[in-house]
Amino acid sequence: MQGSLWKTWQRQRRLRRLQEPYRTLLSTDDGALVSIDCETTSLKVKEAEILSIAAVCIKGNRLYASDAFYTLIKPQKAIDNENVRVHGLRPRDVSSGLPLQEALEKFLQFIGGKTLLGYYLQYDVAVLNKYLQPMLGTVLPNREVEVSGRYYDWRFAGYPDSYIDLSWETIIKGLHIPQLPRHDAMNDAITVAMMYLALQARGFGVTTVHPEQKT
């Protein structure tokens, strides 16, 4: 309870610090979740440049894959060949991408004040914040749900004494989620959303219901 009080206060403070039009935009919470994933040039937040962002909404038991957000971003620096192997985005793939600023604007329009959902979300949010902070005057105020945390709670409830493996593959298997044929930001965001649907059905969805969310 202490933690959630702190988070609520932190969220309020961030919202207050927001400039318009972002304050109105990021305060609108329709109770939906948005699963996000970014592909970046590095795993170090300081060095990482965003190459693509994907986001997809969940409401109730429906995952709105048909109305998803996906954009490629033109990097400011040249992409390191080493990294191409990790994310599969070649320089030519992202050369047609949007400029970073424009992509982030669109991304904010899409997510609004929805709760963010992700796998190792902390990293994605940190990279996004690195670029968003100058625009917003603060970091993203959205609530966050870590899918591996929800998975941990579910496994823990069933097997409290066992070691719980939180790797991507294990969660997919453990929840009987289909492997999507492609590995990219969009499909990863959808996969995370499917994980969440499965966990939600087992009673391990969002734990605390916020006053705004009830309406």
Add this chain to the structure above:
Amino acid sequence: MATRFDLSHPPFDLLTPAEASALSDAADVLFFCDDQEILQAGGSVDSLYLVLKGLVREMSAEEIVGVYGEFETFDCRALATGKTIHRFEAHEEALLCAFPRQEVLALTEKNPAFGAYFFATVSDKFGQLAKKRDRREWQNLFTAKISDIGFRQPVFIDANQTVVDAARLMKAQRCRSLFVRDGERTGLFTTGDFRDIVANAVPGDTRLRDRAQFSLLSCDKDDFLFNALLLMTRQNIHRIVVTEKELPVGVLAQIDLLSYFSNHSHLISQQLEMATTVGDLAKVAQDMEALVESLATQGMKMPQLARLIQVLSTRLMARLWQMVASPTVFAGCALLALGSEGRGEQILKTDQDNALIVGDGLDENEVAQAAENFTEQMLRLGYPLCPGGIMVSNKEWRHTAQEWIRTLHHWARQSQGDPLMNLAIFLDADTISGPPAWLAICRDALRAGVLDDATWFSRMALPVEQFPNQKADGGFWWQLLNREGSAHLDIKKAGIFPLVHGIRVLALETNVMATNTFDRLDALVSKNVLKKTMADDISEALAFLMHLRLEAGLEMLRIKKSLSNEIDTASLSMLDKDLLKDALQVVKRFKHMINQRYHLDRF
């Protein structure tokens, strides 16, 4: 580019990559807990659902009427009408892909093959299957070996003998070519050579050494049939010698090749003609099994395949009967094939069903001896004994025509059970050897006796309900739901028997003379007893069920298990499962119709 969701399964595999990709991007994902309702009965439906994970059941009231597993699609009917008549529930946590109905409908218009899958009647859906099988046929043509074809066994003659000797030997052996042995070398002498002999007035005592062809073209017996055909075409010759380790073991004629490519049965009927011992017949019986397997994998349609086998096995049995019976008994009796064998619907040798109409004035013991010998030899040819004893060795199935008429009337007066089924089996009889008029006399006498009795037909139709839906197809859905264990379905009880028997009773009632179920269906349509669409559905469903039983049977033979009517649904492909569901629905509809017509619920 791969699509977001896996659309490589039917019917989505019919889409172009661009169409699949667009459809995939238009899909939402839904998750349902165990037993949660997905679609309400009578509710409007705005999506077509693809099961990504889990199991979905289709319910009509409290009865399961369908099951959908991974990569299966529902509800195709609702796609067209926008409404579902049944309720859909998640049986096991179901993750579904929902494609907007409008998008799918647009695709069905744009892509005719995809559209056909949805809007086709059941019949058309089966046709699609046939199209898939075509591909296998081509493969078979290119991979068949010469040894697969069963080339003619060689007949040898010495080079010192004359052309007249050769002609006599050919006549005796009923062959069209001879191998001519001349010391180390081997030559070929064929009927074609006589043309030149006659044309050039070559004397009859000319030695074969001077007339035979010694420079021969040959192929190894393990070579591809296709190569043999190429060789013949290129060299413009009609025969080649088949060798094994360089030694001639047979002759392959172009006609054999062509008939193999059009119809492999030709050689078998020839072997039947040439058989002189039961051992020869046993070999032919074996070849017939291989023929069935090869034709079935080539995609030959079931009704045609069944009829072809009927022709061959009728000749096989007639030949055997001729071998075991004395000339008087052979000439004085009519041997009948009963049941599926009589209808021409037995493809694999499931059991012997036969009977004898004994002519007047024959020695009873002599007939009995021949009949017992026949049953025994049939077993040797691979026809298992009939568990119900419906065989000529059983004296209950050997009568004179007058006795048969009495027996049939006696059976007809029984209220139900075995006698009525005996009657049904006899009604489907076909004459294998002997005067066909005798069977017609028995049948006509029976018809005359029962035709005005409406309740009699109801009693006759009752066995259609013998294996109720709950136990047969209803239980089958439950088995499909239980995915861990393999699900066994008695395909005869669940489908083939109700169809065949119902049609048989309809045919009897409306005086249709045909015995083959497919022929009966045609006749019932022309007499306006059945609607054309219904008859088409029934005949497609029956053909498909026969096909499933055949595939399962061939597999049983392969692993040397005795034949049964059970199929393992776990081994079925997605498409086959889909078609099986449709076929069982047809069976259900038909049973319902029979039930209504004969008021079976009163019993």
